[in-house]
Amino acid sequence: MSAARYIVIVVIAGLSVVAAALGAAVSADPAHLFRTPAAYAEIARLLHAGTPVGELDSPRHRLINRAFIDSLDQAPETVILGSSRVQPFSPAEAGWQRSLSLAVEGGDLGDLLYIYGLLRDRALIPARTVITVDPYIFAPDSHLLTRNGKHASLQRIVGLLETDCIEDFGSQIPLSWLAEVLTLDYVLESLGKLGEGSSDQVRFGPDPELRSPGFIKRPDGSVLFSREIRTRSAAYVDDYAATVLDHPVGRGLAFTSLDPCKTAVFQAFLDLLQHDGTTVILAMLPYHPTAFRLLESDRAVLAQVDGFVRQLAAQRSLAVLGAFDPGQSDCGQTDFLDMHHPKQPCIERILEPAVESGTRQSAAAGQ
Amino acid sequence: MLFNSYEFILVFLPITLFLVLSLRRLGMVSASLTLLCGASLVFYAVWDWRFIGLLVGSICINYLLISALSARPRRWLMWIGIAVNLGLLGFFKYATFLGENFAALAGGSFETPDIVLPLAISFFTLQQISMLVDASLQPVARPRFRDYALYVSFFPQLIAGPIVRHGEMLPQIRSIASRIDLVAFAMGVTLFAMGLLKKVALADSLKPYADVVFNGAEQTAASLGFIEAWLGALAFHFQIYFDFSGYSDMAIGLALMLGFRLPLNFNAPYKATSIIDFWRRWHLTLSRFLRDYLYIPLGGRRGGLGPQSANIMLVMLIGGLWHGSSWNFVIWGGLHGVMIVANHLWRRFSGHSRGPSRATTAVSVLLTTAGVVLAWVFFRAESLDGSLAMLAGMAGLNGLGTVTLGEPSLFDLAQSVALGGSALATLDANVLLLIAIAFAMVWVLPASQEIVNYDPAARSGAALPIRYPAATAALSGVGLSLALLALARPSEFLYFQF
Structure with a gap:
């Protein structure tokens, strides 16, 4: 065989793989970049109608939130942003009026920006925005989750932030859906979905009895974790936290100092929120007491985040609620679903001043 | 770049x-x-x-x-x-x-310069x-x-x-x-594709597990179990090989595309039947430099086993230190020096009467692998304490460990992400599979240069020297594209830090 023919075969074989990858990605569309299934609009409709929806696969909260925000007809009073750590908190159960939890599992700095960006794009700026700050959003090597067609909205809001770091930060966001689709993970996910033979079906259904073994999305956007998780005893949770965190492979925050670019972006985000006129409340949720004790080597970085958050709040006259240290947050052994997911009462006690301050502000505005 | x-x-x-x-x-x-x-x-x-x-x-x-x-x-x-x-x-x-070591010896403090x-x-x-x-x-x-x-x-x-x-x-x-030179260009593309695949498919896949285990050893010295310690050490054993040999394949491939031939840097080192053999196959151009510009000027084998052993030790200690300014690298080099000296002693006193049988070859490869893996612990660990914690785990001093096999559940992953991204809290079966594939590759498959018949000293002929060219070309194209798809988050090569 001649060398020229050899090179032609290399090129054809290579391009075939790219074409096949694109074909699989478009056909399977696992992140719903090309088609948003009607199911998500239906889930949003059910939630707006006050019906909890069960049997959801966890990673699709971002899509549900998008559909949910798309179908909002007026700005919420309060919006809660954060990760799965605040998802169990139900604003409705706490008596907060017209308030939504838009937290997503593994919610990172990009998610905070993205979800607020969706509200902003639709001129639905809430009166109050509660941001529950997780330490890992400032981790240097954490990358942004850019699934589910977040690119356009994320690029838009990132473009509004005023910080020198934005180029670095923006470079972590794929430039387009193509950059996301042409990745091995996405191709494998697409092939897996094609292999399952399923189309765009989403397993869900109204579940007022809460019989679902999986996650349940409530009408206020909060998430009821599975029964298996909800019914854990305090002793089990204590033992579980100790076992997981004491295991050398599974422990720790895996970073020791805050990424200067991510902290700069966070500050710029707060500036944007304040510029938009929403009242910003920063909150830090505690870790399980046993987990906090075992996270000994991470105390320094937790203290850094705590100090950074309080410094930002002081500079901008923002309220800060809670702390990572359970001792400072009035949350005990029985207040946790696992090592770092507090239960409703614990979160409610922490966020209570937020609703009080909001009520006062609303009342003042009404007068 | x-x-x-x-x-x-x-x-x-x-x-x-x-x-x-x-x-x-x-x-x-x-x-x-x-x-x-x-x-x-x-x-x-x-x-x-x-x-x-x-x-x-x-x-x-x-x-x-x-x-x-x-x-x-x-x-x-x-x-x-x-x-x-x-x-x-x-x-x-x-x-x-x-500065730090002099200050420590003098009992003072040293302000680390930037x-x-x-x-x-x-x-x-x-x-x-x-x-x-x-x-x-x-x-x-x-x-x-x-x-x-x-x-x-x-x-x-x-x-x-x-x-x-x-x-x-x-x-x-x-x-x-x-x-x-289209022949060289074709060989270069193939070597580059193989190197890229080694890096992204194997080295980068093994890296997270090696990182988690070695970081764990630094944090909790007492509790690393036998299985996880060995899997972590083996993960690094293959990570560094596929990382560095992948880089070298890419370098040689790129040079070929531009019409130049670079010397080989690897020759199937994990097939080595002794530690001396290992150093004739691993990082060949460094070994060659150390031999020609250090070992031989020091006297080499002249003067008998004593001076030769001293020369070997000195060369390996310096070779270790060349990799980085840490005592761990010195220990790594020293360990290899001791193993090479022991190997020379074994050769001298055991005698060679006939060629080795398959069984003795297999045992030799296993023993060499064990020695290399143990030494890598010092190379990878960030501190002496971390190295010793790993070795204690590998020796079984902390029991078998609490490894659970199987895919991590979504909730476990979410928890890990919430804790900062250490998503390998649960050992998944992929690590075992990757290590098994890696063993098969290094022990069974030919070296990259053998696949394309690359000889640094040869000139290109008119015909492609690649056997099964159609299949190799197709696999190269597929491999190159798959590797490109896997490049979403490029990671540095280990040897860049040296």
């Missing part, structure tokens, strides 16, 4: 190849070499422009010394050159280490020292400045080797033809 980045593969490389090969095709060979030299400096500057002055300065000073030596070899001039090169390397790489290690300094220092020494020992034709600059800065080998000798590269630069 990383070889395994979109910027390099989709922008820098196609533009450079197009311009260099086009100029050459048009008969403008000299301009193509100048352009290649410029592109190499751009490649370096894109990574860290602050040190481009250091690289260019080092090239200029060494060029002046080599020019003087080529006119009249003088030992003192060589020593000045070596002192300048080692002085720079010592300042950037070892000043903090030495010294950034310039990329590639360890490699271009050795390369230039080798030419200085050669030029002081025997007459060397004075190269053109552009050719010398290209020899040192040639981007495929600049960052992490192979450590090329002037005799291997300068004649090629001088005699590069205007004809585009």
Whole structure:
């Protein structure tokens, strides 16, 4: 065989793989970049109608939130942003009026920006925005989750932030859906979905009895974790936290100092929120007491985040609620679903001043 | 710029190849070499422009010394050159280490200076020292400045080797033809694809597990179990091999595409049947440098086993220290030195009457692997305590461990993410599979250069030397595309830090 023919075969074989990858990605569309299934609009409709929806696969909260925000007809009073750590908190159960939890599992700095960006794009700026700050959003090597067609909205809001770091930060966001689709993970996910033979079906259904073994999305956007998780005893949770965190492979925050670019972006985000006129409340949720004790080597970085958050709040006259240290947050052994997911009462006690301050502000505005 | 980045593969490389090969095709060979030299400096500057002055300065000073030596070899001039090169390397790489250790010995404290290690300094220092020494020992034709600059800065080998000798590269630069060598280009594309696949499919897949286990050893010294410690050590054993040999394959492949042949850096090292054999297969160009410019000048085998052992130990300790300014690297080198000396003693006193049987070969490979894996623990761990914690786990002092097999559940992953991204809280079966694949690859499959029949000393013939060319070409194309798809988050090569 001649060398020229050899090179032609290399090129054809290579391009075939790219074409096949694109074909699989478009056909399977696992992140719903090309088609948003009607199911998500239906889930949003059910939630707006006050019906909890069960049997959801966890990673699709971002899509549900998008559909949910798309179908909002007026700005919420309060919006809660954060990760799965605040998802169990139900604003409705706490008596907060017209308030939504838009937290997503593994919610990172990009998610905070993205979800607020969706509200902003639709001129639905809430009166109050509660941001529950997780330490890992400032981790240097954490990358942004850019699934589910977040690119356009994320690029838009990132473009509004005023910080020198934005180029670095923006470079972590794929430039387009193509950059996301042409990745091995996405191709494998697409092939897996094609292999399952399923189309765009989403397993869900109204579940007022809460019989679902999986996650349940409530009408206020909060998430009821599975029964298996909800019914854990305090002793089990204590033992579980100790076992997981004491295991050398599974422990720790895996970073020791805050990424200067991510902290700069966070500050710029707060500036944007304040510029938009929403009242910003920063909150830090505690870790399980046993987990906090075992996270000994991470105390320094937790203290850094705590100090950074309080410094930002002081500079901008923002309220800060809670702390990572359970001792400072009035949350005990029985207040946790696992090592770092507090239960409703614990979160409610922490966020209570937020609703009080909001009520006062609303009342003042009404007068 | 990383070889395994979109910027390099989709922008820098196609533009450079197009311009260099086009100029050459048009008969403008000299301009193509100048352009290649410029592109190499751009490649370096894109990574860290602050040190481009250091690289260019080092090239200029060494060029002046080599020019003087080529006119009249003088030992003192060589020593000045070596002192300048080692002085720079010592300042950037070892000043903090030495300061801390002297301060510790003196019982004082040492304020760590803010010294950034310039990329590639360890490699271009050795390369230039080798030419200085050669030029002081025997007459060397004075190269053109552009050719010398290209020899040192040639981007495929600049960052992490192979450590090329002037005799291997300068004649090629001088005699590069205007004809585009399509046979070499085809071989280069295949080697580059293989290297990229090694890096992204194997090294980067094993890295997270090795990282988690070794980081765990640093944090909780007492509780690393036998299984996880061994899997972590094996994960690194293969990570470093596929990372570095993948880089070397890519470097050789890139050079071939540009019409140059670089020396081999690996020859199936994990098939080695002894530790001596291992060093004849691992990082060949470094071993060659240490042998020719350190071991032999020290006396080599002269004087019997005692002096030879001392020479081996010294060379391996220095070789260890070359990798980084930490006692762990020194221990790693020392361990290899001890194993090589023991190997020599074994050879001397056990005697060789007949060829080894399959069984003894298998046992030899296993023993060599065990020795290499144990030594890697010091190489990878960040501290002596971490190394000892790993070894304690590998010795079973903490029991078997609490590893659970199977895919982590979504909720486990969410929890891990919430804790900071250590998503490997649960050992999943993929690690076992990857290690099994890695063992099969290093023990059964031929080395990359054997697949394409690459011989650094040969010239390209008219016919492709690749066996089963159609299948190899198709697999190369598929592999290249798959590797490109897997490049969403390029990671650095391990040897960049040295």
